[in-house]
Amino acid sequence: MRTRLPFLKLPASQPSLRRIYQQRIQKVLTRSRFILGEEVARFEAQFAAFCGARFSVGVGNGTEALLIALRLSGIRPGLGQEVITTPLTASFTAHAIVAAGARPVFADIDPETLLLNPTAVSQRVTPRTAAILPVHLYGQCCDLAALRRLARQCKCVVIQDAAQAHGTEFQGQPLAHFSDWVAYSFYPTKNLGAVGDGGALVTNRSELAEAARQFRDGGRNRDHVAHREGINSRLDELQAAVLRIHLRSLKRWNRRREQLAKLYDTLLGETCQGRIQLPSHPPDSHSSHHLYVIRTRKRDALRDFLSRRGIETAVHYEQPLHLQPAFRWLAYRRGDFPNAERAAREVCSLPLHPFLSVEEVRRVAAEVARFFKNT
DSSP: OOOOBOSOOOGGGOHHHHHHHHHHHHHHHHHTOOBSSHHHHHHHHHHHHHTTOSEEEEESOHHHHHHHHHHHTTOOTTSOOEEEEOSSSOHHHHHHHHHHTOEEEEOOBOTTTOSBOHHHHHTTOOTTEEEEEOBOGGGOOOOHHHHHHHHHHHTOEEEEEOTTOTTOEETTEEGGGSOSEEEEEOOTTSSSOOSSOOEEEEESOHHHHHHHHHHHBTTBSSSSOBOSOOOBOOOBHHHHHHHHHHHTTHHHHHHHHHHHHHHHHHHHHHHSBTTBBOOOOOTTEEOOOOOEEEEOTTHHHHHHHHHHTTBOOBOSOSSOGGGSGGGGGGOOOTTSSHHHHHHHHHEEEEOOOTTOOHHHHHHHHHHHHHHHHTO
8 A cells, every 4th residue: 555645744743843842832822811912023033034024013914914015105095006916826815806896907927937028017007006016926035126127117015925935036146136015924834834823924114014013913013003004913922932943943844945955956956857847947036945836738647547546635726816706796708818717727736845855765766657657
């Protein structure tokens, strides 16, 4: 019987961390302050340092991180504003835009990197464009230099969706160097994951950090008075405590992801050349390797083959946003974004996480090669 190889193992599955979890969580329980306490404050400082930024503001989840950044950038319901983003992303990116009061406008992706194409973005800019929202898909970085130039030309803002990009850099610089807002998610499957939901905004501007702190807490300023518009989106103490544990290992875990991704590149490049398309790495981007994604027209057959051999895979994402029912009201049609549509038919995510062994990567690569040898 073949040993099952799961798509993902989370840090919580590691016995070496259980004792640390128990100790840290017990401290939180003893203090009995569960919202915006010591753990959140310490995590915010430590995560800002990790990101090479001055400030980090913990919030309820990555979607609300985007929502807060959008609202604090001047986006309001009823003003007819538009935000340009990619159709190849999780639906939460567009949901945040809608919740903020703007209309999502999609621009096609680069067919090689699968990232938002700056040329396509330039073709979507109108006088209503209020923001450009690049998504650093799979841990790789969009062309922030080109997008920042474009934003300056059209007098709009750049807000980065870095939900999959904990540790990603561009041109040797932290992401926060290129825009006022970078939004992160701490969903459990992320490079830096909690044991529930969580998110953060990173910025280098003190006044924006303070505005985000108030916005996440009902517009309050350490009192019971709503001084400004706000929502309830607070990272809780238990999640912050777990995130602080994981943050200590994040650089090491990211290096491990990179090593395994390079091994995949080598093995699959040797055995499947011309049969699959391997990830294309933008030259100015240092990836956090959140996912290892290959492309093949035989995606579904390959996934079935690997599943029968005990290897789990995933698809990120099987349908571009402009074709999903929730966004039908935007009136896009099939064929509007051919690069994103083709990618959605072909992408397949192979197992990649810090607890994956070299032998397991070799097993996956060998089975992928066996599939194409027999088809």
